[in-house]
Amino acid sequence: MxxxxxxxxxxxxxxxxxxxxxxxxxxxxxxxxxxxxxxxxxxxxxxxxxxxxxxxxxxxxxxxxxxxxxxxxxxxxxxxxxxxxxxxxxxxxxxxxxxxxxxxxxxxxxxxxxxxxxxxxxxxxxxxxxxxxxxxxxxxxxxxxxxxxxxxxxxxxxxxxxxxxxxxxxxxxxxxxxxxxxxxxxxxxxxxxxxxxxxxxxxxxxxxxxxxxxxxxxxxxxxxxxxxxxxxxxxxxxxxxxxxxxxxxxxxxxxxxxxxxxxxxxxxxxxxxxxxxxxxKEMLSAEDLVEIPLDKQQETGPQFVGSAACKTCHIDVWKSWKETKHAHAYHTLEVAGHETDPECLTCHTVGFGSTDGFISVEKTPDHVDVGCESCHGAGSIHAEQPEQKGYGKIEKQLCVTCHTTENSPKFDIEVYFPKIIHSSKVSSEMEKSQ
Structure with missing residues (x-):
């Protein structure tokens, strides 16, 4: 230069x-x-x-x-x-x-x-x-x-x-x-x-x-x-x-x-x-902005239940997810020292910002990483009533809410989306038990 x-x-x-x-x-x-x-x-x-x-x-x-x-x-x-x-x-x-x-x-x-x-x-x-x-x-x-x-x-x-x-x-x-x-x-x-x-x-x-x-x-x-x-x-x-x-x-x-x-x-x-x-980073940590205020009202509607709850019926999908980078998304925050940054936690955890979503690794271990509900939405009602239709359908444009040009400048949705596509069917073991 x-x-x-x-x-x-x-x-x-x-x-x-x-x-x-x-x-x-x-x-x-x-x-x-x-x-x-x-x-x-x-x-x-x-x-x-x-x-x-x-x-x-x-x-x-x-x-x-x-x-x-x-x-x-x-x-x-x-x-x-x-x-x-x-x-x-x-x-x-x-x-x-x-x-x-x-x-x-x-x-x-x-x-x-x-x-x-x-x-x-x-x-x-x-x-x-x-x-x-x-x-x-x-x-x-x-x-x-x-x-x-x-x-x-x-x-x-x-x-x-x-x-x-x-x-x-x-x-x-x-x-x-x-x-x-x-x-x-x-x-x-x-x-x-x-x-x-x-x-x-x-x-x-x-x-x-x-x-x-x-x-x-x-x-x-x-x-x-x-x-x-x-x-x-x-x-x-x-x-x-x-x-x-x-x-x-x-x-x-x-x-x-x-x-x-x-x-x-x-x-x-x-x-x-x-x-x-x-x-x-130190100021963010000292302010403890990650914690949800205790006086915040519990939100109505479906609640976040964590990816482990999905494993029961969708074991094959769950195993596939565990091999993706999404399943280790929180670790990238720890490496970069951003685990106390609320803006980063939104895209590296499940349901951060909701009273039933991620709060901390200790308090909400099932909500760490980019999990099933990060894309498909809070799943409590689906877990209770799996026979009801309509839960979890997404469009691939959802990806760019987190994979922005600033956060993921090399992200090509046409290249990366096929890598995380999976069947919505329940596992064969679950089907046999029904």
Missing amino acids: NLSRDEKHPDTVTLFLSGGERGYLKPCGCSEGQVGGISRRNSLLTMFREQGISIIPIANGNLILEMSRQSEIKADIGFFALADMGYIAYNVGQYDLQLGVEQLASLSEENKLPLLSANLYRGTSPVFEPYILHTADLPEGKITIAVIGLISPSHAIFAQNLDLKIVDPQGVLKSLMPTLRESADVIVCLCNGTTAEATVLRNSFTMLDVIVLSNEKTDKTPSSLLTHPLVNTDVKGKAIFSMDINRDNSGKFIVKKAQRHLLDEKIPDSPDMIQLLELY
Whole structure:
């Protein structure tokens, strides 16, 4: 990987753009080929810095996806990591708002990481800073970069839950542009919205030098319009974009090069981030988030009974299952140290999250691993009334609820599904006894 600075342009600064992690701090490690993670990202940034390249990392928000105690822990770890990697600003996303303004402000203050949102208002004033001006020293002078944050009005419900409002982003930009253009050499607009909304901003405000999106539909390369590039970073931390900015012959700073860096296994893990992620595991374990609250009401309907209960009638199928990787799925969590991570247990145990599902190896040993009921559903009624029709039929698309592109990047349902197909008939020994 050639990281050295272009000798023809000594006054080069490289922006690093990321966002939309949505809770993905690292690959879970349960299969090969997984990409992303703050550890590899930090290593990549370190590689650039060690080559003497001036880098400016900027975050486009949505570090979390949903509100839970685990998400709060992720936010603590994630904000610390971003600050440690030298990020200069963070545009608040709609999912971030689930943490609440006070908690976000606390994370910002603790980590010295400015939060931006120019059009998120409480009353007549913005809740966070509309923009920042960041000045960097270069071999032949300085560069001042303005970073402004916006959030789409389509996310109004997240703001309304906090008694906030999202005002028209175009109106806000129109009022700020004269000041930004006069104060900055380059203007970067972070936008938590759709590609269509960002395209309208690009066409309406040609003085914006870079517009950054972080949504699900990720472009592999930036727009070909290098005078006003529109970049859509990868979600879930899979990759990070770099953009070189340097002077042209007239002395004006322009975008000259943009590149997507996939955070794959070729990039080593950062020892500092590995240590931080170990702290994350320890925090999860200390919180004991695996245990179901005692006051949670018992769920009605079929209950999880464990794969051993299926063995009585389906001995041949059970023996076949015992030879599959599904029957050893929990062990992969133990190897990776994720046995106390609720998000991992969902796909490596039976019925986790239900009062009758997996709680711990000691308390619910029959619910360890990916068992019969992981695919066929809770089986208590079927076990009591096996003659009733209709239980257990599944479609192969069920597999991709766990074998996602993030967790199982090499998973091919047409290849793997035939390997776990089995007969639904009862064993011959059971048939003879009836």
